[in-house]
Amino acid sequence: MKVVVIGAGLGGLSAAAQLVARGHEVTIVERDAIPGGRAGMVESNGFRLDNGPTVMTMPNLLEDAFNAVGTEMRDYVTIKKVDPMYRAVYADGSELNVVHGRQEMAEEISRFSNKIEAASFLKFCTWLEKLYKAEMGSFIDTNFNSPLDLVKPWRAGLQLVKMGGFTKLDKKIGSFFKDERLQRIFSFQSMYAGLAPYEALSIYAVITYMDSVEGVYFPEGGMHSMASGLANALTDKGVTIRYNAPVTRILRSSGVNGAVTGVEVAGDERISADAVVCNPDLPVAYRTLLGGVEAPRVARRGKYSPSCVLWIAGVKGLPPANAAHHNIHFGHDWNGSFKALIEDGVRMPDPSVLVTLHSLDTKGLAPEGDSSLYVLEPTPNLDGKIDWSRERDRIVGDIKNRVASLGYPTDVVVERVYDPLDWEAMGMERGTPFALAHTSFQTGPFRPNNVDKKVPGLVFVGSSTLPGVGVPMVLVSGKLAAERVDEYAKSRR
Numbered sequence: 001m002k003v004v005v006i007g008a009g010l011g012g013l014s015a016a017a018q019l020v021a022r023g024h025e026v027t028i029v030e031r032d033a034i035p036g037g038r039a040g041m042v043e044s045n046g047f048r049l050d051n052g053p054t055v056m057t058m059p060n061l062l063e064d065a066f067n068a069v070g071t072e073m074r075d076y077v078t079i080k081k082v083d084p085m086y087r088a089v090y091a092d093g094s095e096l097n098v099v100h101g102r103q104e105m106a107e108e109i110s111r112f113s114n115k116i117e118a119a120s121f122l123k124f125c126t127w128l129e130k131l132y133k134a135e136m137g138s139f140i141d142t143n144f145n146s147p148l149d150l151v152k153p154w155r156a157g158l159q160l161v162k163m164g165g166f167t168k169l170d171k172k173i174g175s176f177f178k179d180e181r182l183q184r185i186f187s188f189q190s191m192y193a194g195l196a197p198y199e200a201l202s203i204y205a206v207i208t209y210m211d212s213v214e215g216v217y218f219p220e221g222g223m224h225s226m227a228s229g230l231a232n233a234l235t236d237k238g239v240t241i242r243y244n245a246p247v248t249r250i251l252r253s254s255g256v257n258g259a260v261t262g263v264e265v266a267g268d269e270r271i272s273a274d275a276v277v278c279n280p281d282l283p284v285a286y287r288t289l290l291g292g293v294e295a296p297r298v299a300r301r302g303k304y305s306p307s308c309v310l311w312i313a314g315v316k317g318l319p320p321a322n323a324a325h326h327n328i329h330f331g332h333d334w335n336g337s338f339k340a341l342i343e344d345g346v347r348m349p350d351p352s353v354l355v356t357l358h359s360l361d362t363k364g365l366a367p368e369g370d371s372s373l374y375v376l377e378p379t380p381n382l383d384g385k386i387d388w389s390r391e392r393d394r395i396v397g398d399i400k401n402r403v404a405s406l407g408y409p410t411d412v413v414v415e416r417v418y419d420p421l422d423w424e425a426m427g428m429e430r431g432t433p434f435a436l437a438h439t440s441f442q443t444g445p446f447r448p449n450n451v452d453k454k455v456p457g458l459v460f461v462g463s464s465t466l467p468g469v470g471v472p473m474v475l476v477s478g479k480l481a482a483e484r485v486d487e488y489a490k491s492r493r
Helices: 010-021 059-068 102-112 115-140 147-151 154-162 169-176 180-185 188-193 202-213 224-236 282-289 297-301 334-344 388-405 420-425 471-491
Strands: 002-006 025-029 041-044 047-050 079-081 086-089 095-098 217-219 240-242 247-252 260-265 269-272 275-278 307-316 326-329 353-356 370-379 411-418 458-460
Touching (some): 010 025, 010 059, 010 224, 010 275, 041 411, 047 307, 059 224, 059 471, 102 115, 115 169, 169 180, 188 202, 275 282, 307 420, 370 388, 388 420, 411 420, 458 471
Antiparallel strands (some): 041 047, 086 095, 247 260, 260 269, 326 353
């Protein structure tokens, strides 16, 4: 089949790779001048600054995409371990390095806390590994057609119940660790799912498994290199990628449930196709590309994840000697911060911030003696109570002052700031790059499906559909999308 993929984000590129492996003819159309989507990049004054995800986990999933087109990832992207994976800095001044290797991490916990907590960590890792194995094949790497599909993998489901997968995450983490500081570092990942640890189910500890157990990595050249490398592999295999080609409409045959026939580019060019894979944010795609077709109710009225303010900057000088690649600076009030952010829709009274230093251990991302800064503070999305048109400058100023007080260099050479209004302008629903929150009824078969019976031949990919948010999930979504295209092709024979 002839397939057009809208968007050269990681989801679209992954889908394209899997479609090529299945023998389909693929064309990718991308509105921007470079691939990557949310894994974008700003290059200026000798700095290369990522403006998207900063944590790479489960590199095997990216390698699968390269292998699908008959290439090796190492020929296009060089990745290395980030060790320590995180430096956690607490309000009381204590510091914990999250390091590769279970035994090594246990030793670090013993130093940081005590031997009992260290032994609990090893038990925690065993539990996490079992959780991941139970979830991956049956609930993550699978297409759902209805909620009834949840009962099919009953053995995996029963195992998850027995393991406490449907208890609250904070309670489950607390059953392993008594040290509140350790509870934080092994539960903050629920933020990726758009939930506080006290409201997230324990099944979302699978995110903790992906980073704290399987490890965190970083591509040479920055996170954007994942997308640029995969795009280069695809073009080497004959896939056409058209940049600066914004899609203005998905074309359909006549009739109430008309099948897709291609896309309209820049308002005047038409590209025919038997199927279309759509990488833009699902609710936005419905609203802007599918005129007259209503998005699923959950996409229109569901609960969206918090957003963030992101400050990326090329600065003169080097960070403190004890700084790591990823630095999490926790505030005092843990649960109170989540309540403010998620329930009240206001800024955290004592914000926790992530400071990432991509240039710390990777050459070429900043001039010699200078640094790249990536500073992220979680904030409410546009459903919250912050007037970003009025509050942006004050909040950004607070963030910069906080970073300076922590000892990081702030003599700016080049900078960019992204707030929820900017994310919205870039095509992200409710001004959040983290899509729908993974509540119980917005996950699995309850999440917006990657197909819609009203639009035959259209398949969605990316964080706003199955299986969900995060680089690993988005890469998996590409495989699931390709499977849907295959199903559609068979139905037309």
